[in-house]
Amino acid sequence: MSNAVLDLRGITKSYNRGAPNEVSVLQGIDLSVAAGEVVALVAPSGAGKSTLLHIAGLLDVPDSGTVHICGQDMTGQPDARRTAARRNDVGFIYQFHHLLPEFTALENIVLPQLANATARAVAEARARSLLEEVGIAPRADHRPAALSGGEQQRVAFCRALANQPRLLLADEPTGNLDPATSDQVFESLMALVRATGLSALIATHNLELAARMDRQIRLDAGHVVPL
Ligand code: ADP
Numbered sequence: 001m002s003n004a005v006l007d008l009r010g011i012t013k014s015y016n017r018g019a020p021n022e023v024s025v026l027q028g029i030d031l032s033v034a035a036g037e038v039v040a041l042v043a044p045s046g047a048g049k050s051t052l053l054h055i056a057g058l059l060d061v062p063d064s065g066t067v068h069i070c071g072q073d074m075t076g077q078p079d080a081r082r083t084a085a086r087r088n089d090v091g092f093i094y095q096f097h098h099l100l101p102e103f104t105a106l107e108n109i110v111l112p113q114l115a116n117a118t119a120r121a122v123a124e125a126r127a128r129s130l131l132e133e134v135g136i137a138p139r140a141d142h143r144p145a146a147l148s149g150g151e152q153q154r155v156a157f158c159r160a161l162a163n164q165p166r167l168l169l170a171d172e173p174t175g176n177l178d179p180a181t182s183d184q185v186f187e188s189l190m191a192l193v194r195a196t197g198l199s200a201l202i203a204t205h206n207l208e209l210a211a212r213m214d215r216q217i218r219l220d221a222g223h224v225v226p227l
Contacts, residue, residue: 003034003035004032004033004034004035004068004071005033005034005035005037005069005070005166005167005199006031006032006033006056006067006068006069006167006199006201007031007032007033007066007067007068008029008030008031008032008052008055008056008065008066008067008068009030009065009066009068010028010029010030010064010065010066011026011028011029011030011052011055011062011064011065011066011067012024012026012027012028012029012062012063012064012065012222013025013026013048013051013055013060013062013063014063017063024222025048025051025222026048026051026052026055026062026222027221027222027223028065028222028223029052029065029222029223029224030224031201031217031224033167033199033200033201034199035166035197035199036197036198036199037199037200037214037215038190038193038194038199038200038202038213038214038215039200039201039202039213039214039215039216039217040202040203040204040209040210040211040213040215040216040217040227041053041201041202041203041204041217041218041219042203042204042205042207042210042216042217042218042227043203043218043219043220044205045205047218047219048219048222049171049203049219050171050203052219053092053169053170053171053201053203055067056167056169056201057086057090057092057167057169058074058082058083058085058086058090059086069085069089069090069166069167070085070089070166070167072085087112087115087116087163088116088163088165089165089166089167090165090166090167090168090169091160091161091162091163091165091167091168091169091198092160092168092169092170092171093153093156093157093160093168093169093170093171093173093189094156094170094171094172094173095171095172095173095175095176096176097144097152097153097155097156098156099144099152099155099156099159100144101143101144101145102143103143104140104141104142104143105131105136105139105140105141105142105143105144105147105151105155105158106124106127106128106131106140106141108144108155108159109123109126109127109130109131109155109158109159109162110123110124110127110162112159112162112163113126113127113162113163116163118163123162126162127140127158127162128140130157130158130161130162130192131154131155131158133158133188133191133192133195134154134157134158134188134189134192135154135188136151136154136155139151139155148181149176149177149181150177150181150184150185153173153174153176153177153185154185154188156173157173157188157189157192158192161192161196161198164196165198166198166199167198167199167200167201168193168198168199168200168201168202169200169201169202170189170200170201170202170203171203172203172204172205173185173186173189173202173204174186174189174204174206174209175204175205175206182206182209183209186209186212190212190213200213210227
């Protein structure tokens, strides 16, 4: 646990607690992701992948258990501290890009850096270098609507990495793309992750993509087990 970037212990989570329609989603999750490790989270829809990722990324709180990010216990921390940790240490990617439509690709990567008090010139240089790494530098000044689905996701990867997080959490990051595009976009995500030495927890239905990660786990009745 000493070098774990993410450490979850005994995480439980139910929705509608105490009500007749209570759903017990996570029933004691123990999971560590080491520095530089890329873990595939494979589970059918409804198994609790998003719930787990939201708790790991400090967007939601568990009913019980502890969440350590970069060795810091985030359990029960005030919102301001959790928000700061999320902004500095965690990058998120979703199945849909969620880029801001009125801003260009470059601006979508610059904005989170400005929000983190990075100087504009530095933020723009970093955004251009990230776009270069994922092979779409010539698209820097295009708005999302003028980009293909694969290009939109590549911009979303760059945005997630803009503030140099230690942990990347991805929820079906290529699930919205056709198989050939999904493969290429996934390769470019993995290259970016490997180049930065980032730790990642990536939810996917795709067993071929999962096999390219360092370790594969699944959710079974609210517990993490090896695939
Ligand atoms: P996955 O990402 O694996 O598809 P989720 O974590 O989204 O799974 O959901 C797990 C289960 O919890 C599902 O049965 C879902 O219907 C239920 N669930 C998720 N969010 C809520 C919520 N806000 N209120 C009630 N039930 C929810």
